[in-house]
Amino acid sequence: MPRPDHTRALHAALLTAARGLPVIPLSRTKLPAIRSPHRDEPRASGCRGACGRPGHGVYDASTDPARIRALFAAAPWATGYGIACGRGPHHLIGLDLDVKHGTDGVAALAALAAAHNFTVPDTVTVLTPSGGRHLWLTAPTQVPNSVGRLAPGIDVRGEGGYVVGPGSRTVAGRYLLAPGTAGHPLAPAPSELLLLAAPPPPQPRPAPTPRHPAEKRAAALVRFVLDSHEGERNGRLFWAACRAYDAGLGDALAPALVTAAVHTGLTEREAAATVASAAAATRPRTPS
Structure with a gap:
């Protein structure tokens, strides 16, 4: 018999996928629930799902209900789900605002907005077990993942990353939609924020000093x-x-x-x- 947390996570994942956001099952540790089919191979595999088997993390993410049910059936221990970022049609960006270990990502984002003259838009917001929150934004371009580069306490989940979806249960607790935000459309990220989140330009390599x-x-x-x-x-x-x-x-x-x-x-x-x-x-x- 399916466990209640598993059933709730599957139901929430299907609702999220209906918004056009691809999802994958997660374990209680917030990691992809299905192990890699290449884990016993002698060399690291660069496969991103071309083999046709599940277990490729965020590359398994789908909006197809039948595919999602199959992924959850392959991982009956899953108690949560992840939402792939950077994928069409929305190209989701997850702003992970931490409020632990002496950091306050919410205050840091407000300070960043004031310093760079942009407004943080109303959008879908997820409350995390630690007291932080995830803001869901969209972007017209790919945005890379980063940890603390915008400011301490602000992590960006972009291309190749994922955020934990509301309705998930992890070892830390449950992820929940912030009251009043469930019906918000996914807001476009401010252009000023996108510029800040863009990868830094490559630094030119200094010309070698001629040897004496x-x-x-x-x-x-x-x-x-x-x-x-x-x-x-x-x-x-x-x-x-x-x-x-x-x-x-x-x-x-x-x-x-x-x-x-x-x-x-x-x-x-x-x-x-x-x-x-x-x-x-x-x-x-x-x-x-």
Whole structure:
């Protein structure tokens, strides 16, 4: 026999789908109730439902009553439902306003509206178990998900996300329609809010700083030592150290040359002695 919470969630999901909002069943943890059919595959699957099996999270969402009933039948433990955001025809945006952990998303949204000169429209509003609320808005363009980017306590559920629907029961409690908002049409999001919620423009990558010729020379000498094979390690290290001292880089580059030689198999003592020999060999001789 179906559980009461399951039956209520299915009924509420069907009513929401009748408004043109695609839905999926959720577990008491607010996660999609149907596990992925690809969970035991050795590699992560990028399937979004093309396999024809349920269990693809928000990509299972539908407005078809028969499909919704089938999804809930496959998850008799479901006690809630999620509403896919960003999907046509409404392209729903869910503004999740938290009022916990020292944040007040409701006040933050009011401050944001005042600062950017827009009015938060009357729209469908869902009360959450923690005392927060979800505002349902529509948008003509795709809006990305974000957490706290608009302001602390304001999360945006957009393309690829979902909001918990009213009539759902979770471990935290029940989600309910705010009194007087059930009959509201879905209000368009203010253009100022859409601009704020849009993804930030990509930052241009700084042009690489040209390397000084001396840096290139030093890097090449270290690479020359690292490429040494058995039988040539001392000889290549000595040659590189001599070139470093000839170029006036010897004292600064000596530690790196020693480290590179140790990586090739020489002991630190051997490498240090070879570099010291190169320093002595390239030291200007004083006329007698």
